[in-house]
Amino acid sequence: MNLNGIKWYSLFCFAIILLAFLSCTKDWPEAPVEITRPEIISVSPDMWEFMVSTSTSISITFNEQMDLETIRDHASIMDADGNTVNGSWSSNGSTAIFTPSANLSMLSRYDVMIEGAYDEDQEWKGPGPQDVHGNSLYEDFTSHFATEGNYGASPIYVSAAPNLGDWSEIGRITDFEVETLGGFDAAQGIALNSDGSYLYVADRGGNAVMAVETAGFSIDGTVALPDSVEEPWIVGVTPNDNEVWALCRGTNHLVIIGTGTNTITNVIPLNGYCPNGGFLYRIAFSHDGSKAYITTRLSQSVLKINTATYEVETEKVIGEAAHIAEVTVSPDDAKVYVSNTWGLEPSIFVLDASADMPVIGTIDLPEEWGDAKKFTTYDNYLFVGMRWDAMIYKIDMTTDQVIGWTGWPDDWLGDWSDSENIAIDPEGEVIYQLCPDRGETAVFGTEELNFLGFIDTGTWWGIVSPQP
Template structure:
């Protein structure tokens, strides 16, 4: 079954706190982050952040959330306990995607107008380095062991985290957009926004850095999330107004789920009981319950 939660206008990014009690949703239309109380299924508050907030990521201990502000070119650091912004960090032009390393020491921010990744030291909140990448970087994800990061740009730039350099670039489909690793780190799923008839997901073998299969999905595939048990991948299809559910073992789409208009991002609860999907045009989060 599916339901909806009303949030701020033009929601884009969504992420769950590690304990699963809250979901943060960025609102392009109000420059806020809507805080959803998962137990009640309602947006309990809205946190003012920068101009055009896009993506959000929590630290592993759940104490902080990092929010990218695309037009401001900044990152808002939110203290989760108080629900307030404690600092604002200038990064590159067009700050878009954000990911925190598994050990909680670094945050990587993609800057899609300056073709760079900003590296933030979480403990100090300082910008420590800037990594040049390919054109128009969008989203980023760390491998579960934290040794590498995949940056989605014109291809997939693979960053060696220890050296802070791009060590390879993997060719995928047309206009790649989102990325997620399976929990065991063996595969990466990359969505290809594509054009007419070419909306797919590329499945990368992480050990070899090669595309092993390509899965057709809905129109305008944007972001992707995988359940904690690694069994199912959910893909938000912007133009189809649907979510494709992929069985990871077989590599096939097992269901196509209608959601709100213009789905952009998707996140799965830490226990895997539901997926939250931001519907940019509808101004809601669509909630997909397990088994839908």
């Protein structure tokens, strides 16, 4: 045999075996590509945080390291008018930090807006803020906060109603936190005395009026009403703090309670003033304490009562009214304001407080919709809260002109919202409006009725605040 041929044949076989072996070795892949989208896990200030310092910075924390340049391109801080806040971005680990170039305005809302890669219909818009691997934030992110003032520290009290909250308890909101007090059958109407030391509660289900000592937020006394009267649902405290007046819806009685002893001093039947299924609805006192004004729902009337004699001095029937509801008195006691409400043409009647209370003016609410559910006053201004659509009007009681309006909920919230009662913070800077459908309380600045944000309060119906 040719030895050279054997040699070359052996080499050929070895090469074939080597190639076969190499072809069977595992082909290790490269490191897998990171495809997880980044997420926002926190923001500071928090969503709907109040009393934020005007010198604050805004931080957004992601779940992974981000490309700061892409955040700059897709994030903005806006004021409530849609103006962009100028400033600079920096980063600290997975947190992006925005530092405004100047202090923010006081009593103002700001929106933190970050544009994601997809719209609400899951349609691609283009790359948003990206992590270091090039993955974009999936969807838009928005947060809101409101800057500092003097508001919020004084307690605000809230109560429930049928289908609106828990009737067995009332609430107190302090520094935007809610605490509750139980022990009621069906607590509804609430009123504070002038220094805020006592809150009086109409326990509609228990047929009683309860006195709550506010320092300890505890029930200090119970005044049981006689069987001849039913359903106390609205209460008011006289300006001198000596009496509580309770309106009883079931029998249309007015019950007078002396605050010194927590005893009933008078029971006055007013059912004769409530024909056509009407009932006693709201109460307001003149600032000098000499007169009380009570409206009658469905009966289209306002009763002027002498607080010394408890006699009805005047029954003013306003025939052109649809439904008489709220009532309040001008600072000089010269005028009485009554809401004509329900439906497409809500308005405010202005009555001369003298003698027979003639109607001397009508204030039309320009958007012509809703139920003028609640009055509250501060200085020379009357604020009118609307039911159905959460709106507030501001009226100058010198000129009887509408000088401010929150706009429709679509304008300030971007959505529909119902509302109930309103109250002014004792500092006069903000107004609170209950939005029971959301389980929240909306907050507006009183100067321009600018929307500041929501307090997560739960569902309530009535709201009162201490006097300034």
